[in-house]
Amino acid sequence: MEAMFLKLLNMSLTAGWLVLAVIVLRILLRRAPKWTRCLLWALVAVRLLLPFSIESALSLIPSAEPLPQEAVLAEHPRLDTGIPPLNTATAPVMERAFAPNPGDSVNPLQIYTALGSWLWLAGAAAMLLYALLSYLRLRRQAAASIPITQDSFLCDAIDSPFILGVLRPRIYLPSGLAEPQQSHVLAHERAHLKRRDHWWKPLGWLLLSVYWFNPLLWPAYFLFCRDIELACDEKVLRELTKEQRIDYSQALLDLARPRAAVSACPVAFGETGVRNRVKSALNYKKPAFWIVLLAILAMIVTAVCLLTDPKKEEKASQELQETAGERGYSMSRGPTIIFQGDAQPVTAPSSSAAPTRIQAVADALEPLMDVSTQPAVLVSRRTLGGEVSGPYPLQNDPNLAHLANMFLTEYAYAGTAPHIDGMEEIRIECPELGWTASAYAALGEDTVELPGAWYFESSEYSGWLTYLSDVGDDGTFYFPSFYGSFRAFAFDMAEYLSFSPELITPNVGQGWLAAAQELAPHCYDAALKVSPGSTYGLSYVTVTRINPEEISEVRRQLDGLGEQDGEVSITVVFVPENEHALTLYMAGNTIDYTGSDPSIPPGAYQFSRLCSAKMGDDGNWHLEIMGTG
Amino acid sequence: MADTKLGVVETRFAEIIWEHAPLSSGDLVKLCEKELQWKKPTTYNVLRKLCEKGLFQNEKGTVTPLLSREEFLAEKGEAFVSETYGGSLPAFIAAFTKRNRLTEEEADRIQALIDEARRKG
Numbered sequence: 001m002e003a004m005f006l007k008l009l010n011m012s013l014t015a016g017w018l019v020l021a022v023i024v025l026r027i028l029l030r031r032a033p034k035w036t037r038c039l040l041w042a043l044v045a046v047r048l049l050l051p052f053s054i055e056s057a058l059s060l061i062p063s064a065e066p067l068p069q070e071a072v073l074a075e076h077p078r079l080d081t082g083i084p085p086l087n088t089a090t091a092p093v094m095e096r097a098f099a100p101n102p103g104d105s106v107n108p109l110q111i112y113t114a115l116g117s118w119l120w121l122a123g124a125a126a127m128l129l130y131a132l133l134s135y136l137r138l139r140r141q142a143a144a145s146i147p148i149t150q151d152s153f154l155c156d157a158i159d160s161p162f163i164l165g166v167l168r169p170r171i172y173l174p175s176g177l178a179e180p181q182q183s184h185v186l187a188h189e190r191a192h193l194k195r196r197d198h199w200w201k202p203l204g205w206l207l208l209s210v211y212w213f214n215p216l217l218w219p220a221y222f223l224f225c226r227d228i229e230l231a232c233d234e235k236v237l238r239e240l241t242k243e244q245r246i247d248y249s250q251a252l253l254d255l256a257r258p259r260a261a262v263s264a265c266p267v268a269f270g271e272t273g274v275r276n277r278v279k280s281a282l283n284y285k286k287p288a289f290w291i292v293l294l295a296i297l298a299m300i301v302t303a304v305c306l307l308t309d310p311k312k313e314e315k316a317s318q319e320l321q322e323t324a325g326e327r328g329y330s331m332s333r334g335p336t337i338i339f340q341g342d343a344q345p346v347t348a349p350s351s352s353a354a355p356t357r358i359q360a361v362a363d364a365l366e367p368l369m370d371v372s373t374q375p376a377v378l379v380s381r382r383t384l385g386g387e388v389s390g391p392y393p394l395q396n397d398p399n400l401a402h403l404a405n406m407f408l409t410e411y412a413y414a415g416t417a418p419h420i421d422g423m424e425e426i427r428i429e430c431p432e433l434g435w436t437a438s439a440y441a442a443l444g445e446d447t448v449e450l451p452g453a454w455y456f457e458s459s460e461y462s463g464w465l466t467y468l469s470d471v472g473d474d475g476t477f478y479f480p481s482f483y484g485s486f487r488a489f490a491f492d493m494a495e496y497l498s499f500s501p502e503l504i505t506p507n508v509g510q511g512w513l514a515a516a517q518e519l520a521p522h523c524y525d526a527a528l529k530v531s532p533g534s535t536y537g538l539s540y541v542t543v544t545r546i547n548p549e550e551i552s553e554v555r556r557q558l559d560g561l562g563e564q565d566g567e568v569s570i571t572v573v574f575v576p577e578n579e580h581a582l583t584l585y586m587a588g589n590t591i592d593y594t595g596s597d598p599s600i601p602p603g604a605y606q607f608s609r610l611c612s613a614k615m616g617d618d619g620n621w622h623l624e625i626m627g628t629g
Numbered sequence: 630m631a632d633t634k635l636g637v638v639e640t641r642f643a644e645i646i647w648e649h650a651p652l653s654s655g656d657l658v659k660l661c662e663k664e665l666q667w668k669k670p671t672t673y674n675v676l677r678k679l680c681e682k683g684l685f686q687n688e689k690g691t692v693t694p695l696l697s698r699e700e701f702l703a704e705k706g707e708a709f710v711s712e713t714y715g716g717s718l719p720a721f722i723a724a725f726t727k728r729n730r731l732t733e734e735e736a737d738r739i740q741a742l743i744d745e746a747r748r749k750g
Binding site: 143144145146147154155156157175176246249250253256274275278279282 | 635636637638639641642665666667668670671674675735736738739740742743746747
């Protein structure tokens with residue numbers, strides 16, 4: 001529900017721009033026929049209804065996701081309003097208010113979103129309930145009525161004509177209407193029915209109920225209601241003579257005029273409504289052709305510029321990067337790895353026919369196999385058509401489908417690969433280590449681009465491993481090499497996990513702290529055992545500090561700790577074995593080693609982590625690395 | 630003294646009773662169902678209201694007039710006064726206009742606009 005709430009929040013924020021534009025256009029196009037206003041409101045509705053968005057280079061929406069979903073979990077939550085000075089200005093506030101407290105396992109933003117989504121649900125439910133109750137009350141009041149025609153009824157208990165019902169709408173008229181009034185009112189209500197206003201208005205209310213938290217949508221809704229009435233008046237007036245229009249105005253006034261019995265109410269803002277309608281009715285002229293044309297043009301421009309979102313480019317790669325961090329390393333939140341030097345396009349011979357191109361993929365992969373201790377085998381290759389499709393779960397996974405689309409669209413956008421023939425499926429198996437990985441490569445006239453995402457399956461981890469793509473200085477759109485994407489996430493991780501000891505020790509009544517002190521020094525043992533060049537490789541690692549953490553009852557519950565369990569924060573001092581490992585372990589709260597222990601080699605770094613010591617069902621103590629602390 | 634201010638619908642309902650009275654409330658329900666397409670609760674609601682106004686009485690399932698049609702017409706002063714329901718119309722209903730939002734002054738000003746248009750027309 002939190003995700004849905006954030007989605008709605010973002011949708012309503014982007015729709016806010018459109019609402020502002022419509023309000024301005026209403027003023028600019030006040031001479032245009034009123035039905036054009038209704039169409040403008042329809043654009044707002046479409047924007048609020050569409051869960052996805054069309055991207056356009058012409059979009060004027062500054063940001064499709066002003067409050068990024070990732071911000072909730074991020075160490076440094078930021079807004080992405082699309083207006084850089086605004087992002088910078090809000091950053092300190094976001095930091096102060098929402099940045100996670102090192103040591104806490106739940107970010108403040110997570111709590112606020114959870115609270116916010118409940119509040120939102122309650123508000124929406126209340127508004128829908130109000131609609132339902134009002135409907136039932138009106139229906140009860142309208143029950144004592146007598147038919148005058150097929151679809152219209154007279155009723156004593158009401159003093160305003162209205163339409164009730166969605167599927168079988170009925171017009172209800174107050175019984176006190178005199179004849180010229182009655183036929184005008186009836187004509188108006190019938191025009192409502194023809195325009196299907198008895199559908200659009202409840203739809204508007206439904207949207208307002210869902211987006212009640214957005215203050216811009218309230219004036220939008222009331223203006224929308226007014227525009228519906230104006231457009232409906234207009235539809236009726238078109239058919240009337242000048243005399244009849246005056247009578248129509250009179251009917252409008254009579255129905256809005258206070259009864260003698262009603263004491264004069266304080267100046268109500270609603271009164272401009274009737275006045276405007278009377279004025280419009282008295283001054284009704286057939287709208288000039290050019291103003292209609294202008295209104296339609298304005299509408300199309302609005303639709304193109306504000307119904308669409310800005311193109312994603314860098315945003316997308318940022319997301320992929322974060323996904324990589326989250327998926328690749330479940331032990332700590334969000335380390336991101338960028339292998340700048342590895343992003344190289346692989347070029348095949350220019351005269352290549354299809355089989356040669358497949359060979360080129362194999363050739364490109366082969367040297368990279370050397371880095372593994374157990375060679376992986378390329379087992380299946382299949383060339384797919386120009387469309388991104390295939391029997392593999394490609395189309396089922398939004399991440400990879402998105403990435404594959406980027407292959408085809410973004411690459412062409414960068415202009416270096418004028419033609420991409422299709423996608424090629426690659427499947428690699430490493431039976432000794434028990435994993436397989438599958439991916440797609442894009443095939444061009446004379447280029448083969450290696451994939452940026454792999455579907456990795458092993459006993460430890462199954463899922464998509466995505467990786468950052470990059471646009472170089474020369475405008476070339478690079479996808480990461482096999483080493484960058486695959487070795488880091490697939491091979492290295494499988495290897496690291498296979499070397500990682502299970503951090504358990506039998507319970508002999510020693511208590512959680514003693515158990516943690518026994519286990520914590522071995523947290524990073526595997527990093528010393530992995531192959532040279534591994535992303536996880538460390539040449540030196542030691543745990544210098546193991547401190548018990550004070551934890552609140554709330555956090556104890558959130559972390560799933562029992563009464564006998566506890567948490568420690570540990571400080572780890574390490575020397576990365578290679579550049580890739582440095583990038584991996586540099587994430588989070590890593591700093592240069594500050595201590596003065598002479599046994600620690602020069603060039604060391606340190607970071608801290610939070611670990612939980614829990615009593616398992618198996619009667620053993622288990623140590624788990626939980627995140628930065 | 631009966632309250633003789635009735636709406637059009639109430640008058641129509643009263644006519645049915647006068648025409649058939651005395652009659653059982655069950656028969657009245659059937660008549661209203663046939664002539665006004667009313668459901669049972671609606672008939673009872675309106676009947677209860679008119680009984681409260683002192684026009685009819687409903688005793689042991691028999692409806693009888695306390696005021697004959699002629700007496701009623703004689704006493705009838707103003708044509709009708711409709712009863713407003715509390716607040717304004719819910720915002721999601723398509724309606725001709727909302728009531729009771731105008732002040733007397735504002736209404737007069739609008740009336741002047743209309744009168745002027747009529748003079749010119």
